[in-house]
Amino acid sequence: MPDDGNDANGGTDPLFRVDSPIFTRKELLEIEHIPNEERIVGRDEQIKKVANALNPAIAGGSPRNMIVYGKTGTGKSLVAKHVTQRAKRAAENHGTTVGTAYIDCAQSNTETRAISTLATQLNDVGETEVKxxxxxxxxxxxxxxxxxxxxxxxxxxxIILDEIDKLGNDEILMQLSRAGEAGKLGSCKIGIIAISNKISYQDKLEQRVKSSLQEREFIFPPYDAEQLRLIMENREDAFKPDVLTSDVIPLSAAFAASEHGDARKALDILRHAGEIAEERDDERVREEHVRDARSLADVNRFRDLLQGQPTQAKLTVLAVAELTAARRESKIESNDIYDKYCELTTALDVNQLSQRRVYDLLREQAFLDILGQEFEGRGRARGSVMKFYLLEEPETVRQAIQRDAVFDQMNGE
DNA sequence: CCTCCACCGGAACGAGGGGCGC
DNA sequence: GCGCCCCTCGTTCCGGTGGAGG
Known part of the structure; x- marks a missing residue:
């Protein structure tokens, strides 16, 4: 892409520009970008452990199954992808053919979809004649x-199964882990790398799957501020030289470290800071941009979370927001939420769902980290209540929700 | 101590929608 | 076009639980 500035014969309109005064290779700041190995920071030990579990595959043996835990942005997918690629290459030198597949269970969230995408990824119609x-x-x-x-x-x-807790049932794990013994497979061996950001996932697993998955279990710790700083410095050439002032990266690192040690968040803040500087026609990225970028990152994240949710689910969240705004207590009992929800549906003249269904919707929002959830009491007895609460300011939530067309008439009031 | 009662949460079921193979 | 398959959204029904209140 040529970028000679406002070159008239290129028909350049100064309102739109291809060249950025701030960025050179912005794609380096995307979380999906897989850096080459010397750029992976602070995960040496994890890389070794994963490699160790995969090691038998190099000579054509069965790799060990493993399950990897860690919060978002701790490098789980990155390390898994990186090590499998290297294992594949190493195996080729030994004359072993290794197939690798990666599925995101948040997207392929049912058994059929998951196995279908797996099969598609590993297939080659010309070779197998399987459609x-x-x-x-x-x-x-x-x-x-x-x-x-x-x-x-x-x-x-x-096979890498990312966000495995989003998978509806464990059947596919069962099938994959038992394929050899069940005689489904002839010569091919299967190794599973399951990735989950909820440690509680193992409680849900059936015993039969558990034993085979828990052969190896790794927990990825959050990055500390120092590591986050290194990660960002490694991608610094996303920016033009000397554009970043010296406190930008340390401050972004400190913000991200103070929350979850989330590398994704750190990179988001950094990217947003650059964009804000660009919008304001500043030549350099400064501390103030980073501070603004931080709150922007929060709002955007929440908006993205809600984006895919159906109207009914948004209504339940809105009900929580309304009640939170009206009361002192932020944790709201599920019954009260349902009452509020009913008020909202009649006011907006939309379909009203049963209490049971609304309860399920609420729990789903909690699972997706849109709401917080807390159980009070013991067992399922009378007096024990499930409470839900917001994770953001009520006003932020309202604004994010009211983008749905159904809520237009509310704004008219 | 016993019996309600209110609540959670599993399960079964069905409608509506969409795709493929033959 | 028909029969088969799967997915999502929703409903109804019911078992387990343990504190309140006789």
Whole structure:
């Protein structure tokens, strides 16, 4: 992309510009960007452990299954992808063919979708003559085709299941971990890397799957401020030289470290700071930009979370927001939320759902970290109540929610 | 001590919608 | 086009639980 500034014969309109005064390679600040190995910071030990578990695969043996825990932005996916790629290359030098697949269970969130995307990723129609329709066939059929593909193409398959707690049921784990013993597979071996950001996930696992997944269990700790600083410095060439003032990176690191040690957040703050500087026609990124970027990052994150939610789910969250604004107590009993919810639905003239359903919606919002959840009492007895609360300011929540078309008439009032 | 009663949460079920293979 | 398959949203029903109140 040529960027000679306001070159007239390029038809450049000064209102729009291709060249940025701040960024050179902005894509380096995307979390999806996989840095090459010398840029992976502070995860040496984790890389070694994962590699160790995969080691048997190099010579064509069974890799150990593992489950990786850690909060968002602690490098779980990064390390998993990185090590599997290296394992694949190392195996090739030994004449072993290794297939690798990565699925995000938040997107492929049912058994059928997950196995379907797995099969598609590892397939090569020219080689196997197996067709994988994206949908429409029975789940068993997907499995059957999947096993055929594996045996036809690979000695070992390493499968990364990211955000595995978002998966509806464990059946696919069961199938994958038992494929060899059940005689579904001939020669191919399977290794599973399961990734979850909720440690409580293991409680939900069925015993039969648990034993095979927990062969290896790793916990990724949050990054400390020093490591976050290094991560950002490694990607500093996303910016033009000398654009960052000296306190920008340390301050971003300190902000991100004070929350969860989340590298994604750190990079978001840094990127937003650059964008804010750009908008304000500043030549350099300064401390004040970082401070503004921090709150912007929070609001954006919450808006993104709510974006995909159906209207009914937003209504339940709105009910919590209204009650929080009206009371002192921030933790609201599920019954009160339902009453408020009913008020809202009649006021807006939308369909009113049953209490049972609303309760499920609330729990789902809590699972997605849109709401907080707290159980009071013991068992399921009378007197024990489930309470929900906001994780943001009521006003932020209201604004984010009222983008839904249904709420237009509310703004008219 | 016993019996309600209110609440959580699992499960079964169905409607409506969409896709594939033959 | 028909029969089969899957997904999402929702409802109804009910078992377990343990504090309140006789």
């Amino acid at each position: 994988i329709p994206p949908t429409g066939i029975a789940t068993d059929d997907y499995y059957a085709r999947f096993w055929r593909i594996l045996d036809a193409r690979f000695d070992v398959a390493i």
